[in-house]
Amino acid sequence: MAQPLNHSQLEYLNAALNSGELQQVRRMMNGGLKPADVAHLIESSPPKIRTLLWNMVDQDNEGEVLQYLSFDLQESFLREMNAEELIAAVEHLDIDDLADMLQHLPSTIISEVLRSMDQQDRERLEQVLSYPEDSAGGLMNTDTITVRADISIDTALRYLRWHSEIPAMTDSLFVVSRKDVFIGILPLTRLLVSDPNISIREVMITDTITIPATMPDTDVAKLFERHDLVSAPVVGDDNVLLGRITIDDVVDVIREESDHSLMSMAGLDDDADTFSPTLKTARRRAVWLGINLITAFIASAVIGMFEATIQKVVALAVLMPIVASMGGIAGSQTLTLMIRGQALGQVERSNMGWLLNRELLVGLLNGVLWAVVIACLAMLWFKDITIGIIIASAIMINLIAAALSGTMLPLLLKAWGIDPALAGSVILTTITDVVGFMSFLGLATIFYA
Amino acid sequence: MAQPLNHSQLEYLNAALNSGELQQVRRMMNGGLKPADVAHLIESSPPKIRTLLWNMVDQDNEGEVLQYLSFDLQESFLREMNAEELIAAVEHLDIDDLADMLQHLPSTIISEVLRSMDQQDRERLEQVLSYPEDSAGGLMNTDTITVRADISIDTALRYLRWHSEIPAMTDSLFVVSRKDVFIGILPLTRLLVSDPNISIREVMITDTITIPATMPDTDVAKLFERHDLVSAPVVGDDNVLLGRITIDDVVDVIREESDHSLMSMAGLDDDADTFSPTLKTARRRAVWLGINLITAFIASAVIGMFEATIQKVVALAVLMPIVASMGGIAGSQTLTLMIRGQALGQVERSNMGWLLNRELLVGLLNGVLWAVVIACLAMLWFKDITIGIIIASAIMINLIAAALSGTMLPLLLKAWGIDPALAGSVILTTITDVVGFMSFLGLATIFYA
Structure with missing residues (x-):
């Protein structure tokens, strides 16, 4: 009975690849493993091994394996084929899978494939292609009875x-x-x-x-x-x-949608490939680092306004990251909950009032609790009561600012057509950094003036 | 034809609730809407309205609605019922759904329900209950043909x-x-x-x-x-x-699994309820803030070691958050990619070498790029070449540390049986904060000594 691909098989295949026993691997790629497992094996490999593995797949099996691969990989393999190979590879695919694949290819290839089909299939494919990929029409298949x-x-x-x-x-x-x-x-x-x-x-x-x-x-x-x-x-x-x-296509949508929030919050593309090559990865990441650098410089500019105060009381420089970081953590908890609530369709205008109220109360409660704890620790550390009062006030202010922005940002961004998962965390960090440094150093300037 | 619940209906129901037109709401809850939509409506409401809505569901429909609710809500509603009501509510449920529900209730209630069933159903239920909830046995139904x-x-x-x-x-x-x-x-x-x-x-x-x-x-x-x-x-x-x-039960597992990474990385429970009451929410969040406070104090302790240097060159205090923050951002990108790769079953010991290599190279490339940019900006700002050299070196060191820890942490944590999504980000932030402040302020102490 066919057993699913398991960890030891993946390890075994990698060992076989490393020791150059390619015949064995080739046998597994064409018959020993199910097409979906072959695709998983290819996706779980670094670029060079991917090409090696893909070239081992017999032409008869290419179409079957292809449909289980991610769009990025489909595209890169399909681009390597001439029109004839491509048509042979895709002829047994479902219309919806074929449409998904074609949407990522140049229009000359699309028309080549369309020309190779009989009239009924062509009309069906053209219909599916006429809807956006992320709509029901783009997801549908025409094989109804x-x-x-x-x-x-x-x-x-x-x-x-x-x-x-x-x-x-x-x-x-x-x-x-x-x-x-x-x-x-x-x-x-x-x-x-x-x-x-x-x-x-x-x-x-x-x-x-x-x-x-x-x-x-x-x-x-x-x-x-x-x-x-x-x-x-x-x-x-x-x-x-x-x-x-x-449901099989819907499961993919669910997986992508859930991945989307996770990946976007870290500034990664949803379809970022675990094994994409170094330069491509570096380029994508550089952009995100650049955007966050702006945030960091804004925070620095705020600190720069209080250089004189810091010179007077160096303890402020030691403690100030605590205020910013607690705000960032509290804010990102609220933000994550809101983004998930939006994805699940639970957050509506009608229940926003209640949510904002709850988050502000939670911010206030945790603000008081941690303000007291941090103030005590700061006073013990620096033997200074004033610094305790200052940091306590700043923590309270920042946790409430975090609650407010964590709740409102996703709502505002969505209303403006901006993806909250992508932009939310950067803007939130900017807010909690600015409010944190500003309130802590600003209060210090007043108290120590 | 029955149309699914849509936004405007949700808004409409909320309006009806607010204006007290309860008869209309009651009619929709028992017939106007499908049980799954009634459950969604209840889940999308604040606590008080939840209870109000639940009490409007006719006893005949309770079981149907119950099975679509989250465990937390199932439990709280079931606990309010006496044994008789409970048995009536659950008698038409699938064995697997019933087993899932019962697993969260006191054993006295479980035996009460078991006693109410006929022998065949009881044996089936006992079999499902004998497996852990998160295993195939706990997920299975016995209604095979x-x-x-x-x-x-x-x-x-x-x-x-x-x-x-x-x-x-x-x-x-x-x-x-x-x-x-x-x-x-x-x-x-x-x-x-x-x-x-x-x-x-x-x-x-x-x-x-x-x-x-x-x-x-x-x-x-x-x-x-x-x-x-x-x-x-x-x-x-x-x-x-x-x-x-x-597949319907598997879709729930997929949704939960994907949610798990997103929620855990923000220190939230997977089943954290968007509308859970203030005190419960505040308590859960307080724990996470406390853990992160330890991280923040460790970072402060590192800064505290260099008080004298900061006193001499206050610009260091202004720029130091940039070094820590760039490290944190870069590290969390690597960490997120690794955690998703683990969840998709793509990351194995056999391909870790390649991944670590790629991440280190990406860290190096982005390290060089952003080190140059940040150094130029810092030199222009403070008219000081030394500070440019120092911050460039610190950025490079921290981005490489971030790549190393972002790649290795998930692997090590998983090997130790700790959930990388939960513990990963806290530990990573600690590392990038400590390395960032230590390298920047340490180098400064050497250069400005």
Whole structure:
């Protein structure tokens, strides 16, 4: 029985690669492993080994492996092929997977592939390509099985038996009118338990979810998650059935969406490849470091305003990072919770008031608690009561500023069409740094003047 | 046709709640909305409104709504019920959902529920409860439909028609031996296109994935994702079929797993509830702030070692946060990429060498680039060439330290059984703060001595 790829196999393959036993590796790449595992193996390898592994895949298997690879890798491998190889590699793919792949290639290649297809497939592909990649239309497949409401269950069963195969992930037949208007679904599980003599109309489900082709893919994912769907019909204007979306593609959307927040908050591309080459990686990271350098210089400029005070009381320089850092930590907790709440569709204008109120109270409570602790430690360290009072006040001010900006920033950024996960943490750090240094050093200037 | 819950409905309901039109809300809660949407509405509300909404759900619908709520909320609502209400609420739930719910309740309630069930259901539930919640066994359901290999397709179809319904998410029949040993699967899509007169043995698929009951749920999720599964058989010792896992439960695991990295890196619980009450929130956050305070004081202690130097050259105090902050940003990029690579199963011992090498090179390249930029800016600002040389060296040292620790920390922490997403960022910040301040102020002490 085929066992999934496991850690030891990955280690084994790497050992075989390192010792140059390429024949063994080649055998595993073409038959020993499932295509999805071959793709995983390629993705888990550094660039040079990737090319080596990819070249070992027999041409017959290329299309199968290709569809499990990330877009970046698909693109780089497809670009190396001539049109003929490419057409051979992609001819057995699902329309939606093919459309996803093609969207990343030059239009000359797209037309080459389109020309190689029969008319029906070409029209289907062109339809899917006409929708944005991140919409229901771009995610859909056109391999629906449709039936009329007035035929009997027995006729439907005989109709199915004509097929040599039914597309994977088919859990329902779609019931449509003569003009392809969507009427309802007939789950296979219901088809199989129904009396063969009654009509589909009597057992079909009309109270079901339909997805407009223009719906964003993240909303599609929420529907699938919330209603435990395996597949769902995609409809166009006037409720005409265009295709279907299946859970396997939705799982990818969910994974990408969750990755997006994590990666963006660290300034990484969602599809940043763990093994992308040095120069590409360095270039991408440099941009983020540059943006954060601006933040850092703004903070320095604030400190620069108080050089005289620091010269007088050097302890301020020692303690000031504590104020900024506590604000940054508290703010990023609020920010992360808000960004997740937005991604889950839980945060709306109507409940923002309550959230802001809660966060401000939490900021106040933790502000008081840690202000007292830090003040005591500072007073003990520097034997100075004044510095305790100053740092306590600054901590309170900064934690409340952190709560306020952590709550409001994601909302404002989203309203302005800016991605909160990407821009949120940089702006938040700027705020907590500026407020932290300004309040601490400003109060010190007043007290020690 | 039932339309999914949308933003305007959420706003509408909130408006109705605010204006006290409770009858209207009650109608929507019991029939107007699907149970999953009612659950979402409850989760998207502050505590008081939650209780109000939950109390509006008719007792007949409670079980349906309950299964879509998060564990925290399930627990708090279930604890309010007496045994009788509870049994009524949960009696129609799937075994796996019921097991998940019960795992969070006192054992007296568990035995009460077990006693209320018939023997078959009780045995099934006890079996699921015997596995950890985060294992395949804890995730599985026992509602499999099994057939023998030697019966004909026609017999199988007639056998299915005896059922009044087939469980949702059933995409395959499981073929087992007389002793319940798993032999293969027969997808419904294949059953429906096969010649009724041949035997199941001739069309079943034996080269399929089976899941050991002890497999961690995150590995189960990877299998489902990689092989586009809708359901998969769970087997015990000697390949005996125990149950099945379905994609709807796996999607929850994927969502939780992805959330885990994001939330843990900000020191939040994975299941932190966007709307949890003030005191609970404040308490959880206080712990994280306390841990980070230790980091901040360590950094301060390092700065404290160089008080005399700062007193001499106050510009050092102005510039030192830049060195620490650039290190922190660069390190957290590497750390995030590694943590995601680990979660995707891409990072292994065998490719660590390449990754470390790449990250060090990236650190070096960006170190040189930004060292030059920052040095120029610092020299222009303070009209001092020495300070430019010092900050350039410190930036280079800290970016390389950041690359090294960002790459190695997740690996070491994982080997020690510590969650890299939770502990990684705190330790990393400590390292980049200490190295940053130490190198910058240390070099300054040498140069300005």
